[in-house]
Amino acid sequence: MSKRRSLRILMIRLGAMGDVVHALPSLQKLREFFPESELDWVVEEEWSPLLEGHPALSHLIVLPRKRWQKSWRRRPLSTLWQVWDFLKRYRRKKYDVVLDLHGNLRSGVMALLARSKAKFGFWRKASKEGNHRFLREVPVPLHVHKIEKNLYLLQRVFGLPFSPPSCATFPPFPPLGVEILRWWSSIPQPRIFLHPMVSRYGQIKQWPLPFFARLAELLSLKLNAGVILGYGPGEKKQLEELRSLIQVEVFPLPRLLSLPELVQLLARVDFFVGCDTGNLHIASALGVPALGLYGPKSVDIYGPYYPNAEALFSSSRPCLPCNLRLCPYGRNISPCMEELTPELVFAHIQRRLERQ
Structure with a gap:
C-alpha cells in the first residue's frame, strides 16, 4: 500500500498491561507509514490510561467490560442500555482495515462487530479460543517475541518493512504530584x-x-x-x-x-x-x-x-x-x-x- 494513502484503521488490543505496551511499536509503525490515516484503538477501560492522549492515535475506544460485569446483577436493564449505546457508537464508523493484535475470543467478537470488509488477525496456530473464525488468518512466525509477532502482522497485511523497534513511545502524562x-x-x-x-x-x-x-x-x-x-x-x-x-x-x-x-x-x-x-x-x-x-x-x-x-x-x-x-x-x-x-x-x- 502507498505510504501516503489515507485509511481508516482499527487496532484491537484489549489488554493486559504488558501486551498493550507491546502493541505500541505497531501503532508507531502505522502512524509512520500512514501519516494521514485515522488510527483508532479498542482497549479495555483498565488499561486505557496508558493510551489516552497518545500522539499517534486518532481515537481511543474504551471498552468498560469489567464495569458492565459488576453492574449486571444490580442493574441489568441499565447495563444492557449501556452495552447497546456502546455498540451503536462503535459501529458508527466504517473502517478500511481492522487489525486484531489480541487473538482471543473477546477480541474476535470485537472484530466481528466492527464495520469493515477487511479484518485481519493471527492464524489459528498463533491465536486461541477460535479467534481465527472471526477474521482473515495471517501466518506469522510462532517463536518470536510478541512485539515482533505484531509487526509481522503489519508486514503481511500492509507490506510494511519489518524493523525491530528500539523503544516505545508513551503519551504525555501530567507531572507527578x-x-x-x-x-x-x-x-x-x-x-x-x-x-x-x-x-x-x-x-x-x-x-x-x-x-x-x-x-x-x-x-x-x-x-x-x-x-x-x-x-x-x-x-x-x-x-x-x-x-x-x-x-x-x-x-x-x-x-x-x-x-x-x-x-x-x-x-x-x-x-x-x-x-x-x-x-x-x-x-x-x-x-x-x-x-x-x-x-x-x-x-x-x-x-x-x-x-x-x-x-x-x-x-x-x-x-x-x-x-x-x-x-x-x-x-x-x-x-x-x-x-x-x-x-x-x-x-x-x-x-x-x-x-x-
Whole structure:
C-alpha cells in the first residue's frame, strides 16, 4: 500500500498491561507509514490510561467490560442500555482495515462487530479460543517475541518493512504530584524498584517472597541502595507480608499509583527487578536498566525486549520453557523459579550497576 494513502484503521488490543505496551511499536509503525490515516484503538477501560492522549492515535475506544460485569446483577436493564449505546457508537464508523493484535475470543467478537470488509488477525496456530473464525488468518512466525509477532502482522497485511523497534513511545502524562515527589526525594541512591507480585493468573511466574526479602536486604546492606517496593491492585496484603520478612529499611509505594504515575516513576529509577509482569515491560520500554526473573515462560517470546533490559532464567530443567499456567509438579512456587537464588540475582544486579 502507498505510504501516503489515507485509511481508516482499527487496532484491537484489549489488554493486559504488558501486551498493550507491546502493541505500541505497531501503532508507531502505522502512524509512520500512514501519516494521514485515522488510527483508532479498542482497549479495555483498565488499561486505557496508558493510551489516552497518545500522539499517534486518532481515537481511543474504551471498552468498560469489567464495569458492565459488576453492574449486571444490580442493574441489568441499565447495563444492557449501556452495552447497546456502546455498540451503536462503535459501529458508527466504517473502517478500511481492522487489525486484531489480541487473538482471543473477546477480541474476535470485537472484530466481528466492527464495520469493515477487511479484518485481519493471527492464524489459528498463533491465536486461541477460535479467534481465527472471526477474521482473515495471517501466518506469522510462532517463536518470536510478541512485539515482533505484531509487526509481522503489519508486514503481511500492509507490506510494511519489518524493523525491530528500539523503544516505545508513551503519551504525555501530567507531572507527578507533590506527595509522590516528597516521598521520592527521601529515598537514597541508587534507587532500585522491586515489583515482587504477579497476577493471580500468573502464579507459575512468581519468584518466592522470601527471596525478594533477602534480595532487598542484600541491596540495602551491600550497595546502600534505596529499595522501593511496588504493588498493584489487590496486592496490599502480599506487600505487608513481604515487609514483615525484611529486616532493613525499605520504601514501599506511599499509595496505589495510577498507570500514568507508575510510568513516570519507573522512568526515574536506577534499576528495576521483577517477574514477567506489565511493570517489567514498561520499565524495559522506557529504557530503564531492568532485570526480569524467568522460569516457565520463554524469554524469546515473553522476555523484556529493549536493549537495557535482560532476563535471568533457569536453564537446568529439560521441561523449560513449558509456557504453562500451572506447574505439573504441583508446587505453589515453580521449582525453576526457586533455582534463581537471591545471591545469584544480587550478583547480576551488582555487575550491571558497575557497568552503568
